[in-house]
Amino acid sequence: MQAFQDFYPENVAHCYGCGRLNADGHQIKTFWDGDETVTRFQPKPEHTAIPGFVYGGLLASLIDCHCTGTAAAAMYRAENRAMDSLPAFRFVTGSLQVSYLKPTPLGPQLEIRGRVKEIKGRKVVVEATLYAEGVATARGEVVALQMPDSFTA
Numbered sequence: 001m002q003a004f005q006d007f008y009p010e011n012v013a014h015c016y017g018c019g020r021l022n023a024d025g026h027q028i029k030t031f032w033d034g035d036e037t038v039t040r041f042q043p044k045p046e047h048t049a050i051p052g053f054v055y056g057g058l059l060a061s062l063i064d065c066h067c068t069g070t071a072a073a074a075m076y077r078a079e080n081r082a083m084d085s086l087p088a089f090r091f092v093t094g095s096l097q098v099s100y101l102k103p104t105p106l107g108p109q110l111e112i113r114g115r116v117k118e119i120k121g122r123k124v125v126v127e128a129t130l131y132a133e134g135v136a137t138a139r140g141e142v143v144a145l146q147m148p149d150s151f152t153a
């Protein structure tokens with residue numbers, strides 16, 4: 001099954017968090033699961049904050065790209081369009097808010113689950129919860145905006 005990020009056009013597929021063409025990036029993969037979206041990610045030892053626990057910046061990055069991917073997929077779904085249809089929806093982060101609820105253990109695979117809160121014009125608000133072994137350790141919300149032309153290099 002193809003992930004949302006597999007449909008990103010080449011010119012926006014280099015994001016450090018989600019770009020499939022960034023060999024040094026996280027290359028997250030996000031899928032629908034009913035009305036929710038899900039990403040699974042295995043942190044590595046270099047993602048340490050305090051020994052035994054995951055760096056919060058990584059968690060923010062995962063929530064960020066999970067939510068921007070969800071925003072794009074939600075827009076396609078709202079318009080009943082396939083994700084490889086043109087014109088492509090491209091989203092960037094307007095705001096990213098993260099609450100760290102508990103320390104996140106380094107070792108288990110993490111699961112991020114997202115839900116669309118609002119679609120309004122060019123804006124999609126997505127909330128996400130990050131779980132380690134079924135325990136919610138971080139929660140976030142992203143305001144995603146359709147990418148303006150100024151992002152084109």
Ligand SMILES: CCCCCCCCCCCCCC(=O)SCCNC(=O)CCNC(=O)[C@H](O)C(C)(C)COP(=O)(O)OP(=O)(O)OC[C@H]1O[C@@H](n2cnc3c(N)ncnc32)[C@H](O)[C@@H]1OP(=O)(O)O
Pocket residue numbers: 004007008009012015017018064065068072083084088089090091092093094095120121122123143145146147148
């Ligand atoms: C197939 C799929 C393809 C998908 C490709 C995916 C590409 C992957 C890329 C991966 C990316 C990975 C992620 C990355 O790393 S993306 C990189 C980090 N992000 C940026 O650099 C973004 C920089 N900022 C901007 O370019 C502009 O400020 C943006 C585009 C964000 C908004 O400027 P724009 O002129 O467009 O906005 P507007 O004034 O018309 O307002 C419109 C609405 O939005 C609301 N609002 C605006 N700003 C904010 C804010 N900061 N917080 C909360 N809300 C905000 C505003 O209130 C209004 O709402 P409402 O009043 O109507 O309710």
